[in-house]
Amino acid sequence: MGALSRLNHFFWEYKYLFVPGLLFTMISAGFQITVPMVVRQAVDSIPRFVRIHTLYEGTAAQAELYAYFFGGLLLFAGVIIALSATSGLFMFLMRQTVVVASRHIEYDLRNALYDHLQQLSTTFYQEYSTGDVITRATDDIEKVRRYIGPAIMYVTRSLVMVLVAVSVMFVISPTLTLYALIPLPLLAVSVFFMARMVHHRSDLLQQQYSTLTSRVQEALSGIRVLKAYTREDAEADAFDEESEKYKWRNLNLALVESAWRPSFLLLVGLSTIIVVWMGGRLVAEGAITIGNIAEYIIYINMMTWPVASLGFVITMIQRASASVERLHRIMDREPDIADGPRTDASIQSLEGHIAFHNVWYQYDDEEEPALRGVSFDLPADQTLAIVGRTGSGKSTLVRMIPRLLEPDAGRVTVDGHDVSTIPLETLRQHMGYVPQEVFLFSDTVANNIAFGDLDAPDDEIRAAAREADLLDNVEDFPDGFETYVGERGITLSGGQKQRTSIARALIRDPRVLIFDDALSAVDTATERNILRSLRERQGNHTLVIVSHRLSAVQAADLILVMEQGNIVQRGTHEELVDEEGLYADLHEKQLLEEEIEAL
Secondary structure (H helix, E strand, O other): OOHHHHHHHHHHHOHHHHHHHHHHHHHHHHHHHHHHHHHHHHHHHHHHHHHHHHHOOOOOHHHHHHHHHHHHHHHHHHHHHHHHHHHHHHHHHHHHHHHHHHHHHHHHHHHHHHHHHHHOOHHHHHHOOHHHHHHHHHHHHHHHHHHHHHHHHHHHHHHHHHHHHHHHHHHHOHHHHHHHOOOHHHHHHHHHHHHHHHHHHHHHHHHHHHHHHHHHHHHHHOHHHHHHOOOHHHHHHHHHHHHHHHHHHHHHHHHHHHHHHHHHHHHHHHHHHHHHHHHHHHHHHOOOOHHHHHHHHHHHHHOHHHHHHHHHHHHHHHHHHHHHHHHHHHHOOOOOOOOOOOOOOOOOOOOOOEEEEEEEEOOOOOOOOOEEEEEEEEOOOOEEEEEEOOOOOHHHHHHHOOOOOOOOEEEEEEOOEEHHHOOHHHHHHOEEEEOOOOOOOOOEHHHHHHOOOOOOOHHHHHHHHHHOOOHHHHHHOOOHHHOEOOHHHOOOOHHHHHHHHHHHHHOOOOOEEEEEOOOOOOOHHHHHHHHHHHHHOOOOOEEEEEOOOHHHOOOOOEEEEEEOOEEEEEEOHHHHHHOOOHHHHHHHHHHHHHHHHHO
16 A cells, blocks of 8 residues: 555645545435435334224224325335435536546546656666556556546445444444444455455566567567568467466456455355344344344445445555556656756757767676777767777767767767756757667658657758658658658658658758768668768758768768777778778778679
8 A cells, every 4th residue: 555655646636526526425325324214214114004004994094094104105215216316416426526536647647657758768668668668558557547536436435334334233233233243354354365365466467468568569560570581370379378378367366356256245145144133033022123124134235335345446456556566666767867966057059069088888788888988079060970890889979979878987078068967958959860770650751750840841841851862752652741651660661761760850950960870771872862962061060970881971071980889990081091990991891892783
């Protein structure tokens, strides 16, 4: 229950709904609890009628006596209907307040989680799978809502009905009440043990649900690869295995829940038997009336659902407790990269002068540093190119610039400001970043490009597509810019996806453009067209380009050659070609490959 206490502030925030809702709950229970009293009076009126009927049997008043008696029964029936209808009305009002409040809280909680997820750094998403996060944002929040709404509603109503009913029963006959409540300690013990088992099994079930969701998400995202390698049957078998685990964990939980119901019915039936047996003896002694026995039986059956719902409510509470713990493992996670005490809010514009000062960085799961004492200085509006073999630290370096990673040692500065002092929003608004792994949304081509500038008019979208050498392809599509690209851009080729991502960055007209191997999927002719567009922008932005193709970096003002996290060479294309080293080797190799392709 400690985890659930973290939801208490929501109750205070929506007290204008919870307070009347709980009041309606008590009023509804109050009207319903009055019904057995009316039934007692109706039942007790029957022996009185029999006695009076015996006295007036065969007289002229007998007909009037019958009419009076049946009129009284109809009156009792009318009162019972009126009480039940009024109880139902307040129950409706109870649902319209408490359940509505739970929907508001569900809305707030889901939005808060989504906002927090967007603030978390990329390292978080290396630890949590997409399916796991989706499960927490949907199924776990739904379980919390059921606790906040139905569970609290049922608990309040049950407590009011049980407390009032037991109090009335004690007033009628303390002896009979004590006998009737004998099974309750057994009920309490069974509830305690069931709650512990439900909590543990519910947590295991949610973990497996996350695993199942992740496998489905990955399979659908990589459907092309699955089909290309004819892995459909193997993936189906793997899914069956995970689904089998989920089924058995669900059945284990259902076993505990189902065992509760027959146990409960047995204990309630035992109470009814005790009431009839002991109540008959008390009626014979004249301590109570037959109507009291009927009243007791109705009270016991009236408490049947509240007590039965106790098991249902405990299940919901335990599931919610497990879900709150899972949610707050994310909500308590602080972003690795965020604005802090060092942030200078006065920095609102950047020119694009980038410098690295002895920067070191090592990934947690790697034995060797990805960057080793990297230093360079790139004036604003110039072009920096970074080349090197796979795994040499190129992508790590460029991710430092928009502060997607932070150095373990050393400093990264933009316009002389340490990036940790620049507001994140300001820093990233001035940058256009095209990563290696292109991601497109399940939307139109136009909207994917305009994601870089949501207010961009159509002519700017077309201009960005033209600069990315994408315009001719888009105009050949049946619906042009309104063509839907499918999930992750599945309907586009690799080159088209890359160029769409490039257009998304260009439309922002940022001060710093970062291309992390963003031309790897386009042919050389398209590469030349894109580079020509970028040269036409010369003087309007700082360009940082990572590429395996030396043809893409030849015009750069500064070229860095990286090897195992070190800058092993630096200079212009002409200088590096004439210098013995890795760059000259790469250049010679690519010239040879071009000659072979030409042949």
